[in-house]
Amino acid sequence: MQTRDEKKAQTRKSLMDAALSLTGNGSNFSSISLREVAKNAGVVPTSFYRHFTDMEELGLNIIDDLGLMLRKLMRTARQNEDYFDALAKSSVEFYANYVCTHKNYFYFMEQVKTGGTPTLRKAIRKELKYFANELVSDVRPLKNLANIDDADLDILCQLIVETVFENTIDLLDQAEVDPRYIETYTEHTLKKLRLIWLGAIAWRS
Amino acid sequence: MQTRDEKKAQTRKSLMDAALSLTGNGSNFSSISLREVAKNAGVVPTSFYRHFTDMEELGLNIIDDLGLMLRKLMRTARQNEDYFDALAKSSVEFYANYVCTHKNYFYFMEQVKTGGTPTLRKAIRKELKYFANELVSDVRPLKNLANIDDADLDILCQLIVETVFENTIDLLDQAEVDPRYIETYTEHTLKKLRLIWLGAIAWRS
DNA sequence: TATTTCAGTCAACGCTTGTACACTAAAATA
């Protein structure tokens, strides 16, 4: 058996997983009901309130988890030494596979990024900004980029992050139909990043 | 007075406008109800069925309108002779202002692009692809791009379109708080496009 | 002018929704 706190944490996770699995299966987060989530988590509706005040709070908690995931992902990608050259194949491939093995989270993210409530949108944006900032500090030391000032470097990194994330929804949609789409996505994204990279090298602030 | 057809068309427009105004005011398209839309359009719920079979069909019709709008927008932008150089300031500025004067449509688009039902998502993607294809045929003749083959040119134009659209949601959110954000958006987007453009010139397929 | 068509109305249905409240039983605490 387990302690009371452990059991509570487990139910909490069930609720969050239920929401993710619903969004992952085509429902829109903002249209799924508290009751659906509770039912899917194998719990009575009123139990929901022991964990979250409403669906938005649940959403914010999912975003927290997502943030942790993304940071972990980045940390791993960084350990690939040819990082920047994170325009290198392995990183994008790694990302694509990561997305496909965490579909529900990424469906959720894509959905909420532009379709969630303003609060949720803002929370997602914060995570992406964090991501871009990390990239900045990784990339700043590179000699190729000596001609880019700090403000422009921010924009460059934003563009890179956006480009990687932008087509995630396509990746999710298409990969379900045809797993080989992962390669297409990787190839296309790679080309886009190389293009940006070429531009960055030629850039003079 | 008006003919019957005119009156019907008018109600139909009211319904579509109602949906747009609801999504524009923070509601998510997939969570607004047929009844809300009808009420907002000043019409009884059952009247809805005289025009659309369900909310998804209404959504598809909005997307059709949106497509027309975007094509008109592009046609206008094209008449600016320094077009590519549509990396030129005026085009992005024009786009930013266009977005701000058609907020509801663009809120709807951003929301549905990644957060709508699969059918609606696909419909939006088709419109964006159309947009990118137009760009391709405009850009192909340019001498700067002689070193890019057709497949890569597609990707380049995709990237350009994505980059312009990607931050539309920020533009909408922020411009409501502070109208001067339009300039920030324009400036940032412009830099991103110039970066991409530099990359494109340096590219060798 | 007489008849048909049909956009919009009205009332009613069976469901689902979020939330309030009182309850239970087992774990935590004293």
Added chain:
DNA sequence: TATTTTAGTGTACAAGCGTTGACTGAAATA
């Protein structure tokens, strides 16, 4: 061991939902 705390249950309710079918009255048609 006796008491308190609390995650999860069960019932209940008012409000909103999508959709049905029969109705109305003015515009379109014959």
